[in-house]
Amino acid sequence: MVEHIAQPPAAPAEAGAVLTLVEAVRAALWEEMARDPRVIVLGQDVGRKGGVFKATQGLLAEYGPWRVLDTPISEAAIAGAAIGAAMMGLRPVAEFQFADYIHPAYDQIVNHAATIRWRSVGGWGVPVVFRAPFGAGVRGGVYHSQSVEALYCHIPGLKVVVPATPRDAKGLLKSAIRDDDPVLFFEHKWSYRRYREPVGGPDELIPIGQARLDRPGRDLSIITYGVGVHHARQAADALAAEGLLVEILDLRTLAPLDHEAIARTVRKTSKVLILHEANKTMGIGAEIAAFIAEELFLDLDGPIVRVAAADCHLPYNAAEEDAIIPNPDRVYQAALRLARF
């Protein structure tokens, strides 16, 4: 069996290496597994195949089949076994092949990972990372396109992280693995190989719960995360040509939200556009807008605008998909209207 494993690529590079997002994920896994023998990886096709997006490539050859486990198609057991193993001292990283297939494990995550520490008054902890590629734009149809992050933000006891850039992906995943509590870690698959940047070294941890000021501005704030950051950058470039200075806040963590960073940018620009690829209704944009409307009402100079998917499932055909999901132009148009409010 071992001979058929895809050639193990070289171990991940040092600080400053220029990586894509998926390479950054792999580097984080590799380094954390090297650093801590309690870290294991489990999921469908994570071993012999190295993951359908190659995020776990080479790990099986390096760390062996007990630490890199090719599981059956049993999402609930993947999550459940990760929880039990974490209670007994491991630090499992469970991969769901697509976020669209995390739903069979919903019960294990929301009824157990989320509750175990609280219901045992701190007696037991669940240091698990639940990873999944998510997001649209790859013409994957209903079951390879979903944005599910909002479905976990209503549940106390869970952290939800969505990196937008390779550097953040690496540093945040390392923090997630070292976190003593369950973290859902969603990686936008359309962004997996589209952008490269220098990443941090083995010791760079990016803290969970802190937003990142992606671009300072003056006239209007775009609050976003994941692929939205890239759309926002493009829109902001175009708006700059209109003389508008757009501030971009990359949330990075959706639960817990960085309320202070949100408040800072709202107070600064007084105009807020929230952008996400998830469906508009009950996306995390709803919570952000509600927070602002409750706590920062007097700081607002205009309506809180949300640009998001049009409350629809996502199709395989490009025509309909493009009609549903946000793109830089839609962000540009909405921002322009808001700036002129």
Next chain:
Amino acid sequence: MVEHIAQPPAAPAEAGAVLTLVEAVRAALWEEMARDPRVIVLGQDVGRKGGVFKATQGLLAEYGPWRVLDTPISEAAIAGAAIGAAMMGLRPVAEFQFADYIHPAYDQIVNHAATIRWRSVGGWGVPVVFRAPFGAGVRGGVYHSQSVEALYCHIPGLKVVVPATPRDAKGLLKSAIRDDDPVLFFEHKWSYRRYREPVGGPDELIPIGQARLDRPGRDLSIITYGVGVHHARQAADALAAEGLLVEILDLRTLAPLDHEAIARTVRKTSKVLILHEANKTMGIGAEIAAFIAEELFLDLDGPIVRVAAADCHLPYNAAEEDAIIPNPDRVYQAALRLARF
């Protein structure tokens, strides 16, 4: 076996009968099963026991074991079988014994019931009602207290209904059963036997998607649903003593939201308090506030206040539970502050 079935109670009463919420649910089931042989009921203990809250009492004796099915503890199969049966022409009403145990069926509901019509361009439909008792205040602990309604409002293709009163429960459940699409129907268990009122007759349908003006007012709107309506009434009575006229809007349906009714009350009072027993973060209050902050910004005269659970799991002990969930006094205090803003 038949001899041990609990005595079948008399068939439900006519229009004007004074019923509790759980009796109204049972009456709706009874009538719809009598009216339409395609209606079946399935779930754990719905037959011989008549449901742990007696919502299905007497149905087995009346309609027989093929139409009233005691299932194994297999939530995913309960939902999945209901979906498949609905595709083939039945109108199943699937009961989850507690909303806390609906999570194992999350995949069937969000990935299938919600998508089947859309993904088959209308070829197949899923007329299923997923019923579950939900809500806190009964000292039921982590697994008999949850409010899960918000977890379905992000998903296109689903309707989410939460009746507050017996009359609405009856009329809305009948509409849900006759609806051609999947409806999640959540019944607040603390309210099951606390209030009685005259209910409508066999032909009174209360339309899904329409809020109900529970009490007209002037100074401030409380937008709420479920047990929140009863808390709001108490708070409003107390506020009347302060000279404040509070308007209460009972949403009744959370998906789709009745945006027009929300807009009407906001335009009328300009001050909004949203109340729900579900956790504050990412409860449906977030979406309502975001909608108002986006579409009715200029109509607002104060921050949008949310009174909701304190983002926590719910304990068995009363001291901690009461600290977490809203009550009439907390609504009163928050409303008073808002009115004076």
Next chain:
Amino acid sequence: MASEEQSRASSPTTELVVESASEATPLDEGALLLRIYRLAVLTRAVDERLWIFSRQGLAGFVLTPRGHEVAQIASALTLRVGHDSAWPYYRDMAVGLTLGVTPYELFLGALGRADDPHSGGRQLSMHLSSPRLRIATVSSEIAAHLPQAVGAAYAARVLGQDSVAVCWFGDGATSEGVTHEAMNLAGIHRLPVVFICENNGLAISVPLALQMPIASVAARAAAYGMPGTSVDGTDALAVYRACQAAMARARRGEGPSLVELRVPRITPHSSQDDDSYRSEAERAAAAAADPLPRLRRELLARGGWSEEADERLVAETRAAVAAAADRALAQPPPPPERARRWLFAGDPPHPYLAQLERAGRAEGDRHG
């Protein structure tokens, strides 16, 4: 239990009566094999064309039945089309073709065209759906359709319809919790379900030994009080007989069955997969187990089929498939403003689907 009243004996069936796919007359084995072979040749031709579309960037994601064809066709031939309900999975192109889906319709789907009657171009290729043929809408999700098929069988019992629910799935699906729940529920109520596992020994890269601790899927049937059979899925008659027996049992009201069809997976998992996790020898063994050459040899050996007839069949099939592909290519994608249509009941019907349904009903009227 009142259930007893509702159970009815089904019409008697003899083993090689094909009560399906538009004919209900007895067939001899030779005719059956030829029928299976024609459909297999058709399937292969469509499949070849799909891979070309994939390489051309015209079809985004191709899931191929190669190696499974005979298993799919011979099992699907045991259904009464439009009467029994069919619950295939994403690899079941040949189930579709056998039940009456046309290559043109498949191409419309793979190319994401507006007229695709399965999903209007919303789902990946081979995600069948046809109310008229009683083919349930396929999802990409493993095993999720099993409890739904059981629900369909339950509905048939409640409605007093003599309809069987037939459900196809891969070995990978046996690890899902819903599979257990579905088989259990079917067993408890002796529902008319036939569970057909196309066991190719792989769930993408995960070999059977990492999927289950026992060697045979069929052995699990015992846990659900139903018979399980494991047959060589490249042996057309064996497949047909096993499925026919399971169908007959279901129609007699005796309950569900599990039929395991052992098949090779000749290609990578999909057009996105590189198969790098299999050795050269493993891939060669799969290719060597191709059911098509075997069936062809068998037909030639039996007589009544010739090299010339075979060449003609292949050529004619290829030409017909190419024409269907060209027709589909000429069709437009969906209009973007249609994206949210059919989220709920009440929208106007999908035009091409409605046309097919009307035609199907008319045909049904004629036959009925």
Next chain:
Amino acid sequence: MASEEQSRASSPTTELVVESASEATPLDEGALLLRIYRLAVLTRAVDERLWIFSRQGLAGFVLTPRGHEVAQIASALTLRVGHDSAWPYYRDMAVGLTLGVTPYELFLGALGRADDPHSGGRQLSMHLSSPRLRIATVSSEIAAHLPQAVGAAYAARVLGQDSVAVCWFGDGATSEGVTHEAMNLAGIHRLPVVFICENNGLAISVPLALQMPIASVAARAAAYGMPGTSVDGTDALAVYRACQAAMARARRGEGPSLVELRVPRITPHSSQDDDSYRSEAERAAAAAADPLPRLRRELLARGGWSEEADERLVAETRAAVAAAADRALAQPPPPPERARRWLFAGDPPHPYLAQLERAGRAEGDRHG
């Protein structure tokens, strides 16, 4: 596979060596039976008190082990406390008492008191949890702990610990999808898990015939490549032997087992249930199968136990339990401002739990 390196032969065990619950010396059958009996009497006394609390409105929801006691105790005695991990369900009061949970601690939980070391009064009665005793936190949810127990066994393998995960559940749990997934995963990797099904023939009101199409839970073990045994759960020695054999197998690295213990459910499902769905005869048959009188008769017949000793034991136990109940009653409920504590790591420890853990560790130091 590298896994082979990590598998190790476990220490040899003979059938009636109790390597558990604080002793590791050979016991004769009589001593073992007496030990089980003492724990059963204790369990019954605690249970009786809980029903009183329930009737007084002091305990909201009582889940009772009545009928299951001997099955729970004899199985729990085969664990090495604090070493093997225990994954009980809500009915397993006697598992807790056997492993070292005290009546006082149970009452703290049932009464929702701040000091409850299991959950600080956050969960219903009998929802055990003890890191020190390696008892996982019980949830009210059926079957959800099975994959978690399998994960614990997996962790033991990865960490090179000779620890078995023992998992208790009812017949109702066998219908859940996760049960299938968990047993399958345990079977594939031959993990050290013992699955113990306390089969009382009812999931609340739903009888076994509506839960599964076969008569025996143990028969399902074959689907997962593991041995399955079904034993009379009121026969203390039979239970002990079956579980001991399963533990020994797990420790030898040979993989999981499924042990079915057939028990009566003597009471309604819970204090909220009226049992109206059972006939008088069914309830009487359950009561007649009470394991306590049987065990008592057995002890008296063997000699070495007398009516007087028995009366003394019952009286002393009741007095001790009453004292524990009174102590627990005197404790305060949790301070409301504590409600959100322990949602995440980093909060100060629960005071009484921390105290127990410290004492447990100190004791461990002495013994180790």
